[in-house]
Each structure stands twice: as C-alpha cells, then as structure tokens.
Amino acid sequence: MSRKNTFHDIVRRSLEKDGWTITHDPLQLRYELGNxxxxxxxxxxxxAEREGQKIAVEVKSFLQNSAVSEFHSALGQFIxxxxxxxxxYPDYVLYLAVPRDIYTSFFAS
Known part of the structure; x- marks a missing residue:
C-alpha cells in the first residue's frame, strides 16, 4: 500500500465536516495481479426516505513539476x-480530489 498523499487528511476532514462517514481508509480493490x-x-x-450515497475518493496533490505527467498518472489510476x-463496489461513485489551483488551472479549462 502506498503512503498517504499530502492532502489525504485535509480531504478526509472536509468530507467528515460535510457529513460523510468514512467507511474505508483506504478502500481495497482486488484484481488478479494484486491489490x-x-x-x-x-x-x-x-x-430517511432516500438511500445513502457512497463515494470513493482518490486524492492527488500534483506536486511534481509536470502537471501533464501527473494528470496522465492520475487518469490511469482513475480508469x-x-x-x-x-x-x-457497484454502488460507489469515484471522485478525484485535487488542489483547487490545479482544478482551476488544469481541469476547468
């Protein structure tokens, strides 16, 4: 298992403040070559009238010099x-958490 991302705890606390219950930290996915x-x-x-929402969040800090290289790595993991x-876990929706400045300068354009 890889070390926690720089922004992992920030994202976790933000989700908890928004009312989310963390059920897995991390969420393990099994496949034929490992985990x-x-x-x-x-x-x-x-x-009470609606079913619960379930999400999985991959946290990326984009701290390397090349945002394009980081994007390709994150996209491969995401897929x-x-x-x-x-x-x-078919009832989970996957999200990618990135710093706001990366989102506005790279993803929102």
Missing amino acids: LYVDLGAEKILT SYRTLLDEQ
Whole structure:
C-alpha cells in the first residue's frame, strides 16, 4: 500500500465536516495481479426516505513539476479504479480530489 498523499487528511476532514462517514481508509480493490487502494471510501445518508450515497475518493496533490505527467498518472489510476469499483463496489461513485489551483488551472479549462 502506498503512503498517504499530502492532502489525504485535509480531504478526509472536509468530507467528515460535510457529513460523510468514512467507511474505508483506504478502500481495497482486488484484481488478479494484486491489490489497489483508493484513498477513501465514504457514505452519506441523505434522508430517511432516500438511500445513502457512497463515494470513493482518490486524492492527488500534483506536486511534481509536470502537471501533464501527473494528470496522465492520475487518469490511469482513475480508469483502473473505476473499472474495479464497477465490479466490486457497484454502488460507489469515484471522485478525484485535487488542489483547487490545479482544478482551476488544469481541469476547468
């Protein structure tokens, strides 16, 4: 299992403040070559009349010199995780957490 990302605890606390219950830290995904780990699994009960939402969050800090290289790495992980989540945890939605400045300068353009 890899070391925690620089922003892991910040994302976790933010989810908890928003009412999410962290159910997995990390969320383990099994496949034939070994295991992969999504940073966080979380669940939030919306109301008594609605089912709970379940999310998996992969946290990326984008601290390397090349945002493009980091993006390619994150995209590859995201695709792998989404494929395995669909098989093993079909009720989870996968999200990628990135710093705000990276989101606005790289992802939102």
